[in-house]
Amino acid sequence: MNNKNYIPDTEEEQDGYVKIDRYNPDTISKIAEHYQDILNLLGENPQREGVLKTPERVAKALTFLTHGYDLSPADILKSAMFKEEYSQMVVVKDIEVYSMCEHHMLPFFGKAHIAYIPNGHIVGLSKIPRVVDAFARRLQVQERLTNEIRDCIQETLKPIGVGVVIECRHLCMSMRGIQKQNSVTTTSAFTGAFLHEKTRSEFLQLISSKLI
Numbered sequence: 001m002n003n004k005n006y007i008p009d010t011e012e013e014q015d016g017y018v019k020i021d022r023y024n025p026d027t028i029s030k031i032a033e034h035y036q037d038i039l040n041l042l043g044e045n046p047q048r049e050g051v052l053k054t055p056e057r058v059a060k061a062l063t064f065l066t067h068g069y070d071l072s073p074a075d076i077l078k079s080a081m082f083k084e085e086y087s088q089m090v091v092v093k094d095i096e097v098y099s100m101c102e103h104h105m106l107p108f109f110g111k112a113h114i115a116y117i118p119n120g121h122i123v124g125l126s127k128i129p130r131v132v133d134a135f136a137r138r139l140q141v142q143e144r145l146t147n148e149i150r151d152c153i154q155e156t157l158k159p160i161g162v163g164v165v166i167e168c169r170h171l172c173m174s175m176r177g178i179q180k181q182n183s184v185t186t187t188s189a190f191t192g193a194f195l196h197e198k199t200r201s202e203f204l205q206l207i208s209s210k211l212i
């Protein structure tokens with residue numbers, strides 16, 4: 001897998017990535033200590049009752065919000081692949097996405113729509129949103145998130161093609177910076193059959209239809 005965000009299996013594969021003991025109390029309290037300083041630097045009184053436990057809360061929240069670093073999306077898919085002769089498009093749409101932009105560490109959130117055409121194997125449906133989460137719960141840009149999901153499904157399940165569309169709002173563009181409240185960013189990534197107009201149109205039509 002040509003992807004630097006994957007959790008490496010061996011030391012040699014690490015390529016600069018440090019695996020941390022995410023839920024270790026020492027790690028949480030180290031992060032919390034930094035947040036105590038940050039509160040001070042921001043003009044808050046860290047001893048004020050309401051924010052006394054805030055550094056620890058933030059540390060726990062950030063630990064959760066980045067837990068994707070500990071997951072191997074390929075292994076998630078491999079855990080539920082089944083031999084099946086279904087050869088039509090499988091679409092899982094409206095998957096909630098919560099991620100954080102790597103530039104400002106502010107949330108971006110929205111929906112992912114994912115499709116693949118099986119090539120002898122299908123995957124457990126829940127594994128697709130799990131793969132989305134495994135990549136989203138890291139510091140990201142929407143474009144890389146989109147490509148990583150596509151590449152993981154293509155390389156692991158080896159389907160006839162994969163389609164990924166993600167639509168998100170970025171808080172770094174609404175709460176601050178340019179302060180545009182209604183802009184939505186759409187990204188897409190395709191492989192195989194989805195590179196052809198007809199298949200791609202079917203996918204785009206299915207994700208925009210309201211069947212239920």
Ligand SMILES: Nc1nc2c(ncn2[C@@H]2O[C@H](COP(=O)(O)OP(=O)(O)OP(=O)(O)O)[C@@H](O)[C@H]2O)c(=O)[nH]1
Nearest residue numbers: 101102103108140141142143170172173176177178
């Ligand atoms: N392409 C892309 N850009 C992103 C994403 N999330 C945030 N950004 C952008 O990252 C850019 C960082 O630009 P900089 O000029 O270094 O940062 P900045 O001074 O805070 O920029 P402004 O947001 O324009 O105030 C901004 O244009 C953000 O809108 C993303 O998922 N994809």
Ligand SMILES: [Zn+2]
Nearest residue numbers: 101103104172
């Ligand atoms: Zn940002």
